[in-house]
Amino acid sequence: MSKYEELIQKDLEYIWHPFTQMKDFEEHKPIVIDHGKGIYVYDLKGNKYIDAVASWWVNTLGHSNDRLNKALCDQANKIEHILLAGFTHEPAITLAQKLVEISPEPLKKVFFSDNGSTAVEVAIKMAYQYWVQVGKPEKSKFVAIKNSYHGDTLGVVSIGGCDLFHKLYKPLLFDIEQSPSPYCYRCPMGKEKGKCNFECAYAVEDILKKESHNIAGMVVEPMIQGSGGMIIYPPEYLKIIRELCDKYDILLIDDEVAMGFGRTGKFVACEHADITPDIMCLAKGITAGYMPLAVTLCTQKIYDAFYDDYEKTKTFYHGHSFTGNPLACAVAVENLKILEEEKIFEKNQPKIKHFGKKLQEFYKLPNVGDVRHLGMIGAVEIVKDKKTKEPFPFEKRVEMEIYREGLKNGIIMRPMGNTFYFMPPYVITEDEIDLMLDIAYKSIEKVLSVSL
Numbered sequence: 293m294s295k296y297e298e299l300i301q302k303d304l305e306y307i308w309h310p311f312t313q314m315k316d317f318e319e320h321k322p323i324v325i326d327h328g329k330g331i332y333v334y335d336l337k338g339n340k341y342i343d344a345v346a347s348w349w350v351n352t353l354g355h356s357n358d359r360l361n362k363a364l365c366d367q368a369n370k371i372e373h374i375l376l377a378g379f380t381h382e383p384a385i386t387l388a389q390k391l392v393e394i395s396p397e398p399l400k401k402v403f404f405s406d407n408g409s410t411a412v413e414v415a416i417k418m419a420y421q422y423w424v425q426v427g428k429p430e431k432s433k434f435v436a437i438k439n440s441y442h443g444d445t446l447g448v449v450s451i452g453g454c455d456l457f458h459k460l461y462k463p464l465l466f467d468i469e470q471s472p473s474p475y476c477y478r479c480p481m482g483k484e485k486g487k488c489n490f491e492c493a494y495a496v497e498d499i500l501k502k503e504s505h506n507i508a509g510m511v512v513e514p515m516i517q518g519s520g521g522m523i524i525y526p527p528e529y530l531k532i533i534r535e536l537c538d539k540y541d542i543l544l545i546d547d548e549v550a551m552g553f554g555r556t557g558k559f560v561a562c563e564h565a566d567i568t569p570d571i572m573c574l575a576k577g578i579t580a581g582y583m584p585l586a587v588t589l590c591t592q593k594i595y596d597a598f599y600d601d602y603e604k605t606k607t608f609y610h611g612h613s614f615t616g617n618p619l620a621c622a623v624a625v626e627n628l629k630i631l632e633e634e635k636i637f638e639k640n641q642p643k644i645k646h647f648g649k650k651l652q653e654f655y656k657l658p659n660v661g662d663v664r665h666l667g668m669i670g671a672v673e674i675v676k677d678k679k680t681k682e683p684f685p686f687e688k689r690v691e692m693e694i695y696r697e698g699l700k701n702g703i704i705m706r707p708m709g710n711t712f713y714f715m716p717p718y719v720i721t722e723d724e725i726d727l728m729l730d731i732a733y734k735s736i737e738k739v740l741s742v743s744l
């Protein structure tokens with residue numbers, strides 16, 4: 293047996309993979325990745341793949357970046373971990389200062405954790421405790437949006453709105469108010485894209501008119517509902533939500549876990565709408581894909597509601613073993629330095645233009661219903677029938693076939709339902725954008741010309 297086959301066999305024996313029906317693996321074996329460089333990863337057999345999904349949206353500067361490698365090793369030689377209660381360290385301090393400096397103005401304090409779900413859990417707990425401590429404990433509910441995804445722990449599953457991932461756990465979840473999704477291609481308000489008065493945003497006001505005295509905050513994924521299917525919506529929606537949060541005195545929680553660190557072309561996506569949140573969560577791109585790290589930032593006003601004499605028990609009783617891990621913080625600091633010194637966001641601008649233009653070619657395919665683009669994200673939604681927008685049936689798994697065809701042709705693209713997306717590392721060149729999209733185009737074309 294080759295080393296490759298041996299590894300596969302052991303994997304199937306011991307590992308339970310995330311978001312994976314393990315029975316599928318018996319037929320479609322996992323791919324053993326050995327190393328990576330830039331936008332490419334290489335398997336143990338020597339096959340090369342374009343990482344078009346940035347390894348679940350975390351990789352921004354390409355695989356095995358020399359400067360990040362060095363920052364990680366240097367820090368490992370100093371101190372790998374120290375608890376952040378009663379102790380602190382330079383990487384965490386430098387990172388927190390830099391994050392406050394580049395984040396929207398009112399955000400002043402940084403709370404560390406180690407993954408996106410937890411960063412949002414922290415935001416929810418912080419928002420609720422804030423209201424308790426300013427004398428409004430009845431404000432305990434949250435507004436969240438249909439098709440939202442904020443992670444997989446139970447608190448954030450409660451505010452999630454993707455039935456496939458979330459519905460089963462309903463008996464374990466807390467109650468929320470759910471507002472309609474700003475899904476322009478399939479408008480829940482029955483309107484046509486570009487010809488509406490943002491009825492989906494004003495639907496939030498109907499909730500707040502009745503319920504705002506019980507509501508602590510509203511949680512949004514800014515500009516794009518990611519896992520819900522890369523649903524890109526106009527900035528006006530966010531502007532309206534910010535106004536409503538002010539008008540009805542509730543906190544706006546901005547989940548930038550997926551979109552922060554330049555993914556949409558700006559440092560954080562809420563900048564597109566020129567709004568500022570009360571609480572903001574960052575994770576995925578924070579260490580450029582190296583280490584698990586997350587932060588929740590809040591305003592001085594929220595922080596002050598926790599600041600009091602010890603015996604008043606207003607402490608925020610939350611923390612994790614790896615809170616503010618020095619290795620992760622050191623890499624995150626170096627990541628910010630690279631973004632600044634190498635002018636990554638500026639260099640992305642022409643690539644973003646090129647990417648958006650090239651994506652339009654997908655409309656030529658008879659089964660592409662919608663093409664969406666913002667910054668370094670592109671998405672194509674596949675339909676069985678362009679006129680009725682009817683998707684292919686769930687059990688036919690057409691998208692999975694396209695995924696596998698893509699792998700054969702050297703591209704990693706994981707569909708979310710009937711949507712394919714492209715979220716390459718920023719180090720991609722314009723020629724590589726063409727290559728990535730051409731391979732994806734041909735893979736979709738090939739599978740759908742057969743299964744029709």
Ligand SMILES: *Cc1c(COP(=O)(O)O)cnc(C)c1O
Pocket residue numbers: 407408409410412441442443444513518519547548549550575576
């Ligand atoms: C991925 C994601 C999360 C969860 O982050 P994890 O690190 O996977 O726990 C939360 N919010 C959004 C918007 C995400 O895309």
